[in-house]
Amino acid sequence: MDLEREIELIKRASADMQDEQDIVAFLDHGTIVSMLVERLARELGEPEEFCQELKVAGMLHDIGKLRVASNIYGRGADSLHVSRMRYVRMHPMLGIDILREAGNYSEELISYIANHHENYDGTGYPNHLEGEEIPYGARILRICDSFAALVSNRSYRAAFSVDAAVDMMIHDVRNFDMRIFLAFLSVVHSDGFGEVERVIARARRHTQFERRKSETT
Ligand SMILES: [Fe+2]
Numbered sequence: 001m002d003l004e005r006e007i008e009l010i011k012r013a014s015a016d017m018q019d020e021q022d023i024v025a026f027l028d029h030g031t032i033v034s035m036l037v038e039r040l041a042r043e044l045g046e047p048e049e050f051c052q053e054l055k056v057a058g059m060l061h062d063i064g065k066l067r068v069a070s071n072i073y074g075r076g077a078d079s080l081h082v083s084r085m086r087y088v089r090m091h092p093m094l095g096i097d098i099l100r101e102a103g104n105y106s107e108e109l110i111s112y113i114a115n116h117h118e119n120y121d122g123t124g125y126p127n128h129l130e131g132e133e134i135p136y137g138a139r140i141l142r143i144c145d146s147f148a149a150l151v152s153n154r155s156y157r158a159a160f161s162v163d164a165a166v167d168m169m170i171h172d173v174r175n176f177d178m179r180i181f182l183a184f185l186s187v188v189h190s191d192g193f194g195e196v197e198r199v200i201a202r203a204r205r206h207t208q209f210e211r212r213k214s215e216t217t
Contacts, residue, residue, distance in 0.1 A: 003034065006059040009102055016069040021207075026062065028203035029148055034058030035196050036144035036187070043183045043190075044140075054137055056105075057112045061141055064094030064113075089125050092117055112137030116145060119175040131177075139177040143184050146175070151200050153207040162188065162197070 007027065014023050038055040046054075065072060071087040095113045099105045115129060115138035122130035124142075134142075150165035160168065166188060173181060187193065 003031075003056065003059045005104075006030075006056060009060070009098075010063060010066070013063055013066040013098055014069065016066065017073055018070075019073065022069075022073045024206050025152075025203070026065075028199075028206060029152060030059040030062065032148040032152070032196065032199055032203060033061060033141070033144050035199060036148060036184075037140050039187045039190075039192070039196070040140055040144060040180070040184050043187050044180065050137075053106070053109050054112070054140060057109050057137060057141060058144065060095070060099065060105075061113050061116045061145060062091060062095070063098050064091035064096070067091075067094040067098065089117075092126055108135070108137065111135045112141055114138075116141040118142065120177050121174040123175070134177075139180055143169075143176050143181055146172075147184070147188075148200075153204055159200075159204055162200075 010027065010030070011023070014026065017023050017026075034055050035058070037058040038051050041051040041054045065088070068087040068090060072084055092114050096110055099110050099113065112135055115127070115135050118124035118127065118129045118134045118138060119142070120131060120134065120139065122128050124134075146169060147165055150160045150168060151162060153159045166185065169176070169181070
């Protein structure tokens with residue numbers, strides 16, 4: 001299954017995004033998370049249907065950010081950190097609205113996306129769920145999303161290496177479901193991980209290339 005329908009939905013929802021670079025980065029991040037969650041679900045021995053549903057959820061998990069894009073991306077972004085963070089924290093719930101309006105996503109998939117920032121120890125958002133109160137698919141997304149963010153360039157820091165990202169996640173392991181996290185480490189150390197690393201490398205080149213381009217204009 002490809003993700004054409006999801007990419008189309010993201011492009012339609014991203015009308016507020018001024019900067020092409022932000023859309024490319026959004027799609028790159030979704031692609032990396034999508035590849036990781038599918039592999040992780042398979043490593044956990046889940047049925048194929050669930051693996052495919054998570055693959056879709058991985059691509060769409062941040063879609064709620066697009067509804068407040070003008071407040072969190074680009075030059076129009078709110079310069080006050082606290083204010084910007086308030087908008088960022090709205091995105092799991094805003095994702096519910098977009099996906100219900102789209103009409104072809106299950107309530108299970110929507111619950112994974114609504115809860116992808118919940119931490120296993122109860123310190124996440126938006127509902128401060130804890131442990132197994134957090135939907136299983138959301139716990140899988142949380143781990144893959146954290147890793148994908150760490151290994152990618154951000155406007156305020158360069159990407160971390162895979163090893164450094166894993167070390168940082170071990171340090172913050174209370175955020176994660178330990179059984180899923182151990183399976184995630186197996187995915188990272190598996191032979192097939194090279195394919196994911198190639199997509200991570202391509203995403204880094206996009207951000208470097210765009211940054212150089214904007215420096216010269
Ligand atoms: Fe997110």
